[in-house]
Structure formats: structure tokens, C-alpha cells
Amino acid sequence: MKEIIIDGNSYKFDPGQTVLEVARGNDIDIPTLCYSEHLSITGACRMCLVENKENGSLETACTLPARDGLEVETDNDKIYDARKTVLDLILSDHPMTCMTCEANGDCQLQDLAYQFDIEESSYGSKKEDRFELEERNSFIVYDPDKCILCGKCVRADSELQCSDAIEFSERGFKTKVAAAFDEGLGGEDSSCVFCGLCVENCPTAALSYKPARKKGREYELRKQRTTCGYCGVGCQVELNIKGNEVIKVDSVYDDTAPNPDGEMCVKGRFAYGFIDSPDRLKYPLIKKDGEFVESSWDEALDYIADNLSRIRDEHGGREIGALSSARCTNEENYIMQKFMRAVMKTNSVEHCARL
Amino acid sequence: MKEYTAIKELPYYEELDFYKKQKRIVLQNCGLIDPEKIDDYIEKKGYQAAAKAITQMKSKEIIEEVKKSGLRGRGGGGFPTGLKWQFAKDAEGEKKYIVCNADEGDPGAFMDRSLLEGDPHKLLEGMMIAAYAIDADEGYIYVRAEYPLAIRRLKKAISQAEELGLLGENIFGTEFNFKIHIKEGAGAFVCGEETALMASIEGKRGTPTSRPPYPAQSGLWGKPTNINNVETYANIPFIIDNGAEEFNKFGTENSSGTKVFALTGKIKNTGLVEVPMGLSLRDIIYDIGGGITDDKGFKAVQTGGPSGGCIPAEQLDLKIDYDSLKEIGAMMGSGGMVVMDEDTCMVDVARFFLTFTQSESCGKCTPCRLGTKRMLEILERITEGEGKKGDIEKLEQLGKVIKEASLCGLGQTAPNPVLTTIKYFRDEYEAHINDKKCPAGQCDALKGSYVIDEDHCIGCGQCKTVCPADAITGKKQKAHTIDPEACISCGACAEVCPVNAISN
Numbered sequence: 001m002k003e004i005i006i007d008g009n010s011y012k013f014d015p016g017q018t019v020l021e022v023a024r025g026n027d028i029d030i031p032t033l034c035y036s037e038h039l040s041i042t043g044a045c046r047m048c049l050v051e052n053k054e055n056g057s058l059e060t061a062c063t064l065p066a067r068d069g070l071e072v073e074t075d076n077d078k079i080y081d082a083r084k085t086v087l088d089l090i091l092s093d094h095p096m097t098c099m100t101c102e103a104n105g106d107c108q109l110q111d112l113a114y115q116f117d118i119e120e121s122s123y124g125s126k127k128e129d130r131f132e133l134e135e136r137n138s139f140i141v142y143d144p145d146k147c148i149l150c151g152k153c154v155r156a157d158s159e160l161q162c163s164d165a166i167e168f169s170e171r172g173f174k175t176k177v178a179a180a181f182d183e184g185l186g187g188e189d190s191s192c193v194f195c196g197l198c199v200e201n202c203p204t205a206a207l208s209y210k211p212a213r214k215k216g217r218e219y220e221l222r223k224q225r226t227t228c229g230y231c232g233v234g235c236q237v238e239l240n241i242k243g244n245e246v247i248k249v250d251s252v253y254d255d256t257a258p259n260p261d262g263e264m265c266v267k268g269r270f271a272y273g274f275i276d277s278p279d280r281l282k283y284p285l286i287k288k289d290g291e292f293v294e295s296s297w298d299e300a301l302d303y304i305a306d307n308l309s310r311i312r313d314e315h316g317g318r319e320i321g322a323l324s325s326a327r328c329t330n331e332e333n334y335i336m337q338k339f340m341r342a343v344m345k346t347n348s349v350e351h352c353a354r355l
Numbered sequence: 356m357k358e359y360t361a362i363k364e365l366p367y368y369e370e371l372d373f374y375k376k377q378k379r380i381v382l383q384n385c386g387l388i389d390p391e392k393i394d395d396y397i398e399k400k401g402y403q404a405a406a407k408a409i410t411q412m413k414s415k416e417i418i419e420e421v422k423k424s425g426l427r428g429r430g431g432g433g434f435p436t437g438l439k440w441q442f443a444k445d446a447e448g449e450k451k452y453i454v455c456n457a458d459e460g461d462p463g464a465f466m467d468r469s470l471l472e473g474d475p476h477k478l479l480e481g482m483m484i485a486a487y488a489i490d491a492d493e494g495y496i497y498v499r500a501e502y503p504l505a506i507r508r509l510k511k512a513i514s515q516a517e518e519l520g521l522l523g524e525n526i527f528g529t530e531f532n533f534k535i536h537i538k539e540g541a542g543a544f545v546c547g548e549e550t551a552l553m554a555s556i557e558g559k560r561g562t563p564t565s566r567p568p569y570p571a572q573s574g575l576w577g578k579p580t581n582i583n584n585v586e587t588y589a590n591i592p593f594i595i596d597n598g599a600e601e602f603n604k605f606g607t608e609n610s611s612g613t614k615v616f617a618l619t620g621k622i623k624n625t626g627l628v629e630v631p632m633g634l635s636l637r638d639i640i641y642d643i644g645g646g647i648t649d650d651k652g653f654k655a656v657q658t659g660g661p662s663g664g665c666i667p668a669e670q671l672d673l674k675i676d677y678d679s680l681k682e683i684g685a686m687m688g689s690g691g692m693v694v695m696d697e698d699t700c701m702v703d704v705a706r707f708f709l710t711f712t713q714s715e716s717c718g719k720c721t722p723c724r725l726g727t728k729r730m731l732e733i734l735e736r737i738t739e740g741e742g743k744k745g746d747i748e749k750l751e752q753l754g755k756v757i758k759e760a761s762l763c764g765l766g767q768t769a770p771n772p773v774l775t776t777i778k779y780f781r782d783e784y785e786a787h788i789n790d791k792k793c794p795a796g797q798c799d800a801l802k803g804s805y806v807i808d809e810d811h812c813i814g815c816g817q818c819k820t821v822c823p824a825d826a827i828t829g830k831k832q833k834a835h836t837i838d839p840e841a842c843i844s845c846g847a848c849a850e851v852c853p854v855n856a857i858s859n
């Protein structure tokens with residue numbers, strides 16, 4: 001059996017696993033910033049450094065393949081110094097605005113600063129913004145000054161959403177993430193579909209949901225998992241609610257869901273405004289004397305049943321047709337056509353997805 | 356007749372001090388043949404090694420020979436070439452690639468350029484042999500776009516070789532096929548790093564990726580790939596032609612053969628030199644290089660390009676090879692050698708080199724992107740007279756972490772000039788920080804105010820006229836004086852003084 005040694009203990013591993021995966025699988029803590037189990041691995045942030053005991057070199061646990069007999073240490077002075085220096089450097093280029101930041105309480109950088117006890121970077125704080133805030137669209141705000149260039153947004157966009165709408169631009173210290181021709185996500189040449197997966201993957205508040213800004217932070221929000229109502233796929237989503245208002249919609253990560261890596265479309269992510277809309281229909285309406293009038297469900301259903309039966313009996317089923325919605329499930333659509341054929345005696349059934 | 360006797364007395368190349376200690380294997384034909392004529396190359400036994408390898412040798416034999424030669428990569432890393440070929444040969448895959456790294460991004464380095472421009476067929480021959488040895492049928496030369504002549508000559512060489520059937524299908528009537536493409540780099544230093552280079556060939560952003568997997572397992576378009584430097588390939592024809600034993604006669608035990616260096620800086624004879632490994636720095640600088648310009652004192656030599664190390668006078672007798680350089684914190688790199696004289700400020704030198712690596716950092720990994728930036732800020736402060744206690748220790752600590760924690764060779768070596776200058780010239784750093792003095796007198800902000808030597812001053816008043824700060828007073832024919840408070844240390848007075856009575 002193949003085994004690797006982590007901090008003096010032997011662990012079994014599956015072929016293809018990295019040291020980070022083996023460690024995490026065994027509750028050994030290794031800090032990460034650019035790693036995500038849903039994305040390809042780049043080894044960019046260098047937070048996950050561990051020491052390879054074969055030659056004393058520091059290597060990134062997220063990229064280091066486990067192999068038989070490999071011995072690593074995940075916690076010693078050298079590793080701590082390197083990780084803390086990396087963090088210290090990131091914080092030297094990060095605005096110290098946690099007080100008003102959207103991500104306060106939900107920020108991996110903040111958590112690590114807490115863990116490593118860095119109140120302020122030893123190189124001094126970032127005093128002036130180096131970039132312009134990017135918010136020329138209705139949904140997503142990008143603040144490059146808060147960006148730590150972990151690249152998760154770029155990978156999520158390219159590997160999960162397959163939009164390739166964003167990439168790194170410039171290089172070195174000037175690097176930032178940008179949409180085509182730096183025209184913003186809503187720009188003419190942008191292929192962004194506003195799925196929000198980039199925001200979802202951002203470890204800081206470099207990316208945030210525009211409609212949710214200033215409406216509450218992580219610890220104020222109640223979470224409710226639900227199924228997206230927009231189509232029949234059945235994506236799992238997480239409503240974030242404050243009081244009785246939906247503030248934003250986060251991803252759910254569940255291997256059994258149809259969207260296991262938190263994938264969503266613009267509607268599931270952003271089109272929740274109807275929930276609290278004053279125009280929203282709450283009761284059935286029946287037109288009486290040319291005006292819609294609120295009615296009870298019983299009354300409405302009776303009205304439909306009576307009239308459908310009457311039309312069928314007086315004019316025949318062929319005078320009736322039905323159009324169903326992609327927002328219904330397969331089963332509901334099935335019932336609809338079955339009902340129309342068997343009970344209403346018509347073959348005129350149609351579905352909006354064919355339009 | 357008189358003229359004839361004079362010509363007779365002209366020395367041969369080998370008799371010139373500049374050439375006496377050199378041994379030319381790689382540059383053998385450079386300057387002696389017309390690089391645009393394949394016949395010239397063939398006349399110098401060109402393509403005979405390829406013919407021998409492809410028609411008479413098995414790939415295993417070739418790899419064995421290269422291994423025996425002890426040839427190590429001339430691109431900087433010094434990895435044993437034969438072993439690298441072995442990995443690529445052993446890697447499974449129908450399709451394999453050969454890549455030549457001709458990105459040569461080190462400022463002031465032009466070893467590869469000279470070869471590409473002076474003897475392009477030698478590179479093609481080396482690549483052919485490598486391709487045959489690892490079963491590749493396609494090759495790329497990644498050459499920087501700033502070398503238009505090299506690109507033109509390479510293109511010409513490739514088409515000439517194709518015309519003669521030396522590239523293409525069924526080479527030398529065998530089953531072996533090989534074609535070569537040229538890919539022009541777009542001026543990023545980091546694209547010389549092998550994984551970034553291959554990403555760039557693929558049309559992606561030129562940033563390095565983590566290894567493993569190594570190119571030999573998964574390189575260009577995920578296929579097993581062998582990548583070597585220009586000079587590395589250029590050594591191959593000699594090894595195959597003359598055998599590993601002959602090659603081993605040059606160099607040291609662990610670093611065989613020769614190395615081309617680009618000798619620049621404060622040295623009398625600048626230019627490319629090809630010397631057997633194991634020669635001492637003193638041999639190169641004094642015997643070949645002719646010593647320091649204006650016979651000033653030697654202070655240090657920077658080897659290995661912008662991320663190499665500064666070697667002080669105590670180490671002049673160091674026998675240069677891969678391991679000895681590494682041991683003292685420097686490196687072979689691609690072969691840059693910048694000589695510095697006593698007037699050089701070592702803090703400023705460190706700042707200068709780091710400015711280059713910092714601006715060439717691709718930005719992918721944190722320690723290199725932000726670490727080099729912060730190091731540079733500290734160095735700038737020090738040279739501007741704003742150094743603080745603890746700066747040296749901070750540079751040392753940060754430099755160590757950047758080296759250990761960075762993703763690619765750029766970050767892993769970028770702090771070298773800083774760390775080696777601190778190691779060997781710590782007193783200069785201390786003088787800048789504690790005494791606010793630049794011992795070499797180079798850092799403008801630390802130049803003290805100028806003073807006039809009263810015994811020498813003839814009272815001509817020229818200094819008074821040029822002083823932009825009206826800091827000089829004195830009567831005609833009488834010694835003048837400079838008000839240190841008003842002096843802005845511009846040095847204009849010292850420049851005009853006819854009797855050199857002004858100094859700082």
C-alpha cells in the first residue's frame with residue numbers, strides 16, 4: 001500500500017491526489033487562497049507551502065503530487081515564516097477597509113490575517129488606490145485594489161461557465177483581471193453572461209454583487225437552500241435573507257445537485273427582485289366586466305374547470321390548446337400534455353422552449 | 356618589401372591575449388563562415404554529425420554519448436542534457452516535440468544571438484540529432500523578436516536545409532522526419548522560462564506553470580517535449596562527431612566543455628568569450644579581458660544575468676563552473692559577466708538589477724509580484740538616503756522567502772544580487788543607512804556638500820559663476836568658500852575648477 005508521511009504520520013492516498021488533498025482528508029490544516037476543489041490548480045498564492053523533507057525545500061501542497069514515501073512537514077518555523085511573509089505582502093497591497101467592506105466576516109484574507117495575527121502589514125498599508133473601481137454594469141462590481149490575483153474568478157469563468165469573459169491583463173505589480181479590451185463586464189465585446197460564478201469564487205470583496213451592496217453582511221444573513229424556480233433543471237441555490245428580504249443568491253456545492261460546482265445562470269443569480277415586488281400576483285385574478293378582480297383559489301379553479309368542460313362539450317376538444325412553461329418540471333409538463341390529450345381530448349399541446 | 360614584413364608580424368588569432376585562453380567549440384565557425392550559405396557550413400564538416408547519428412546510431416547510443424559527455428544545460432539551470440533527453444525518450448506518446456529556447460532575455464547577453472546570426476546551421480543540426488534521439492518529428496525555435504537578423508538567417512537556414520532534404524521527410528533516406536518552426540517571442544523576460552515559453556508558443560499568456568509535470572512528460576500542447584538552450588544544442592554536433600571523451604577534455608569534472616560568456620562593464624576587452632569551464636575569474640577578467648578600464652581597482656563581478664550574484668575580489672580565483680558559482684550565492688545563468696570597478700556603489704547595483712527583475716515579474720505568484728516590489732522600495736529608500744535601521748535584516752528575510760516561496764526561477768533567483776551584495780558589501784549598506792554616505796560617491800542624494808581646498812584655490816571665480824545655488828563666495832584672486840547649507844551637491848563647481856581644488 002502506498003503511503004506518504006505528513007508531520008511524522010503515515011497516510012494512505014489515492015493515485016493522483018495532491019499533498020493538500022491528503023492532508024485535508026485527514027483534518028490537517030493547510031491555509032490556501034488560490035486553491036479550489038472545483039477548479040484547476042495554479043499554485044499562485046503560495047500560502048499552502050509545506051516543507052519537503054527530502055531536500056528541505058518549500059513546495060506548494062496544492063500542486064505537489066503525493067507519492068510513496070514522500071515526507072512533508074506542514075508546520076514549522078520556516079513554513080510559518082514563509083506563509084506569514086506571503087500574507088504580509090498581500091496585505092501590504094490591500095486596503096485596510098474591513099470596517100465598511102462587503103466581505104467583512106466572509107473573507108479568507110481577513111481570516112488568515114486573524115490566524116497569523118497581522119494587524120497591519122510590516123511594509124506599511126496601502127494608502128492610495130491604484131486602480132479604478134469597475135462597475136459599468138448592473139450586476140457585478142470589481143474593485144481591483146482588493147484583488148489578490150488568486151485567479152479563481154478567471155478559472156471559474158473559463159472552466160465552469162466556459163465564457164472566457166475575463167483574463168489577467170498587464171503584468172507584474174500592475175496585473176489586474178479584466179474583461180475584453182478592458183471595457184468592463186458589460187462592454188460591447190464582453191462575453192460575460194453574468195452568472196456570478198466569479199463573485200462566488202472571490203476570496204475577498206474584489207468582486208461583489210452590485211444589487212446586494214450595503215444591504216447586509218454575511219453574519220446578518222439567514223440562509224435558505226432552495227431549488228431555482230426558473231427552469232426545469234432544478235439548480236440548487238442558497239437565498240440570503242435579511243429580515244424578510246432576499247439580499248442575494250449564493251451557490252450551493254452539492255455533488256448530487258444538477259449544478260454541483262455552484263453553476264448558475266443570470267436569472268437564478270440575479271432575477272429574484274420579483275419576490276418582494278409590490279406588483280407580484282398573490283391571488284388568482286378573474287376578469288369580470290373587463291376588470292381583473294381578486295378571487296380565491298377555489299373560485300378560480302372552478303371557473304377554469306367549468307369553462308374548459310363547457311368548451312370541450314359544446315365545441316369539441318380541438319378548440320382547446322395548451323402551452324406550458326419551461327419553468328415547470330418535466331413531470332409537470334408531462335401531466336399537462338397527458339391531461340390535455342386524455343381529458344380534454346386535444347393534441348394541441350406546445351411548450352415555450354420550442355419558440 | 357617593407358609592407359610584407361609588417362604583415363608577417365601580425366599575430367595569429369591564437370596568439371592574441373584575448374584568444375589565448377579561449378577554446379571555441381560553439382563559436383567555432385562564427386565570423387569565419389558565411390552564415391547564409393549552407394555550403395560554407397557543410398565545408399566545415401557541417402551536418403556530418405547528424406548524418407552519423409541518424410544513419411549509424413541508435414537513439415539509445417546517442418543519449419548515452421550525450422550523457423557521457425557530461426553536457427549540462429547552458430540556459431541557466433545546468434541540468435544534465437543526456438538525462439533530460441532520456442526522460443523525453445522514455446515518456447509515452449506518439450507525438451513529441453523539440454523546443455529550442457532562444458529567448459535570451461538577460462540584458463547585455465548576446466551569446467545565443469551570435470550563434471544564431473553567425474552559424475544557424477549548427478543549431479539546426481543539434482536539434483535534428485535531439486529530435487532523432489527522442490523520436491520527435493517537429494521542433495520550435497522560440498526566438499526573441501528583437502533579433503530580426505537572427506530570425507532572418509534562421510529562416511534562410513531552415514529553407515536551405517529543407518531544399519537539401521536535411522529537414523523534411525525521410526532525412527538521409529531513413530524513416531526519420533523532422534520539421535522546424537520559428538516562433539517569435541514578444542519581449543517578456545519570463546518567457547525564457549520553459550513553461551512560460553511553451554504557453555507562449557501555444558498562444559496563451561506567457562506565465563510559468565508549476566512543475567511537475569515537467570516538459571518531458573507534458574510539454575507543448577501536453578505532449579512530451581525536450582527543451583534546451585541554443586548553446587546546449589550547438590554543443591551536440593561536436594560531441595557526436597568527436598565523441599564524449601574528446602568533449603570531456605575541456606572543463607571540470609562536473610562541468611565539462613566550454614561556456615560562452617558575455618564580458619561587459621568596466622573591462623578593457625569586452626565581448627563574447629568562450630572558455631573551458633574551470634578557468635578562474637581572474638583569468639577571464641585580467642588575461643582575456645585585459646583588466647579593468649583605466650586600470651582602476653576591481654570591485655566585483657556579476658555573473659548569471661540580472662538574477663545572478665555579485666562576486667567580490669576575494670573570490671577572484673574561483674574556478675568557474677556550475678557548482679562553484681552556486682555555492683557562493685551566484686550562478687552560471689546564461690553567461691552574463693558584468694565587471695565593476697572601485698567606483699561602483701553596490702547598493703545601487705543591487706537596486707539596478709532588481710529594477711529589471713521586478714518589472715519583468717509576470718505577477719502570477721505573490722512572493723515575486725509583491726516581494727520584489729517591496730524589496731525594490733526599500734533599496735530605493737536606502738539609495739535616496741532614507742534608509743532605516745532594520746532595512747538590511749528586512750531585505751535578508753524577505754529575500755530568503757522570495758527565493759524559497761516563488762513559483763518559477765525568476766522569483767527564485769531575483770533576490771540574488773541583493774543578498775550577495777549584502778553578504779559581501781554589508782558595510783556599504785550600513786554606510787548608506789547609518790552614516791547617510793555612499794562610499795563610492797554614486798548615490799546623488801547622499802553626495803555631501805562640496806568643499807574648496809583653500810591652499811589650491813587660485814580665486815579665478817569660475818565656480819562662483821556656475822553655481823546654480825549661489826552657494827560660493829570669495830574675492831577675485833582669493834580663496835573661495837562654499838556654504839554647505841546652500842550647496843545642492845550638483846558638482847558643477849568641481850567640473851569647472853581648473854586646478855581641481857574642489858571635491859566632496
Ligand SMILES: Cc1cc2nc3c(=O)[nH]c(=O)nc-3n(C[C@H](O)[C@H](O)[C@H](O)COP(=O)(O)O)c2cc1C
Nearest residue numbers: 428429430456459460547548549583584587764765
Ligand atoms: C526567468 C527565467 C528566464 C529564462 N530565460 C532563459 C533564456 O533566455 N534562455 C534559455 O535558454 N533559458 C532560459 N531560462 C531557463 C529555461 O527555463 C530552461 O531551463 C532552459 O531553457 C533549459 O535548457 P537547457 O537545459 O539547455 O539549459 C530561463 C529561466 C527563467 C526562470
Ligand code: FES
Nearest residue numbers: 034043045046062
Ligand atoms: S493554495 Fe497552493 S498556491 Fe495557492
